[in-house]
Amino acid sequence: MELFDVYSRWDVAPVRARGCRVWDADGVEYLDLYGGHAVISVGHSHPGYIAALKDQLDRIGFYSNAVRNPLQEELAQRLGEACGYPDYALFLDNSGAESNENAAKLASFHTGRDRIVAFRRSFHGRTSGAVALTDNPAIVSPFNANHKVTFCDLGDAEGVERALAQGDVAAVIVEGIQGCGGIHVPEAAFLQALEALCRKYGSVLILDEVQSGYGRTGKFFAHQWAGIRPGIITMGKGIANGFPCGGILIAPEFQARKGMLGTTFGGNYLACAAALAVLDILRKEDLMANALAVGEHIKAAIPASPRIREVRGKGLMLGIEMTEDVAPLRRRLLCEKHIFTGVAGSDMIRLLAPLCLTQAEADRFLAAFQEVLAL
Numbered sequence: 001m002e003l004f005d006v007y008s009r010w011d012v013a014p015v016r017a018r019g020c021r022v023w024d025a026d027g028v029e030y031l032d033l034y035g036g037h038a039v040i041s042v043g044h045s046h047p048g049y050i051a052a053l054k055d056q057l058d059r060i061g062f063y064s065n066a067v068r069n070p071l072q073e074e075l076a077q078r079l080g081e082a083c084g085y086p087d088y089a090l091f092l093d094n095s096g097a098e099s100n101e102n103a104a105k106l107a108s109f110h111t112g113r114d115r116i117v118a119f120r121r122s123f124h125g126r127t128s129g130a131v132a133l134t135d136n137p138a139i140v141s142p143f144n145a146n147h148k149v150t151f152c153d154l155g156d157a158e159g160v161e162r163a164l165a166q167g168d169v170a171a172v173i174v175e176g177i178q179g180c181g182g183i184h185v186p187e188a189a190f191l192q193a194l195e196a197l198c199r200k201y202g203s204v205l206i207l208d209e210v211q212s213g214y215g216r217t218g219k220f221f222a223h224q225w226a227g228i229r230p231g232i233i234t235m236g237k238g239i240a241n242g243f244p245c246g247g248i249l250i251a252p253e254f255q256a257r258k259g260m261l262g263t264t265f266g267g268n269y270l271a272c273a274a275a276l277a278v279l280d281i282l283r284k285e286d287l288m289a290n291a292l293a294v295g296e297h298i299k300a301a302i303p304a305s306p307r308i309r310e311v312r313g314k315g316l317m318l319g320i321e322m323t324e325d326v327a328p329l330r331r332r333l334l335c336e337k338h339i340f341t342g343v344a345g346s347d348m349i350r351l352l353a354p355l356c357l358t359q360a361e362a363d364r365f366l367a368a369f370q371e372v373l374a375l
């Protein structure tokens, strides 16, 4: 049997990793400024993380959500305190897409409405509802296209108000920072306007923090730079540093009803142990502050070049928009300099490094980038 061939893959097979470094079977070291697509938050193979998972596996790895799970309760308590939402409730699932599905479903149950406002250049995942909220026709099948979605421009509060005024909008969903669509940071005033409009028209504001969350931008969630409080916050990727885990934070006004949401694997013991270890390490190693400092260092030190159109983003969620196709540059960075980078569209190099990236590692990237630009 062969693999179903849907991924564009580099010809590199990592077998070992530590911090922001990855090695292949021949011992070649790579610097990871991609973080496995924003998933590695506290660093590859962190000793505290490994110990927590091994310890949990020795105790109990899985039981279903039919029983009480003290680890889920501890995670809800500690996450609420760490992120500044102690009065919200936590529902755990398995991925970013599933979190957005659950958020959309909950908003629809809550309001009795069936339309969602999303934004151009958005990415919310690949499952049925999440992909319908994603502004990329190439990945939306006819089956997915049956959902009622209105797309507005990021920043166009008047357009959003026109949509909300129709009275059928359950929710507005927006990324803390648009990631896959090219690192577009919503203005604080725009997020504040969305919050006010959702309140005015009785719609739910959903903040997708799957990529921008958990400290990557220097605050726990990117929307906290705007000082707003969404109805639902969706999470995934880095929350368990590579162990599959997602979840949503739900404001106190939402009523839970038995059976309205559910999952087999969501909130299992290993996922909770991993997520708790991430919270510990984030705090002990002050990684949110590090992400902001090292990210801002990279932003300030990217060499000036007529080939660079703009450098956008915050903390360790950065995009270098070029005036050219970035594929050859990324290939050089990987093959000649042994540096993993991400991409958004054809003209942006996207950097999503683990939050423990050091200034020396950032400087190694900066020097390499300058050299490949000069070639």
Ligand SMILES: Cc1ncc(COP(=O)(O)O)c(C=O)c1O
Pocket: 095, 096, 097, 098, 100, 123, 124, 125, 126, 175, 179, 180, 208, 209, 210, 211, 212, 236, 237
């Ligand atoms: C903002 C955002 N939301 C949702 C998702 C989907 O997450 P997952 O691939 O875990 O389903 C992603 C993945 O890249 C994302 O960047």
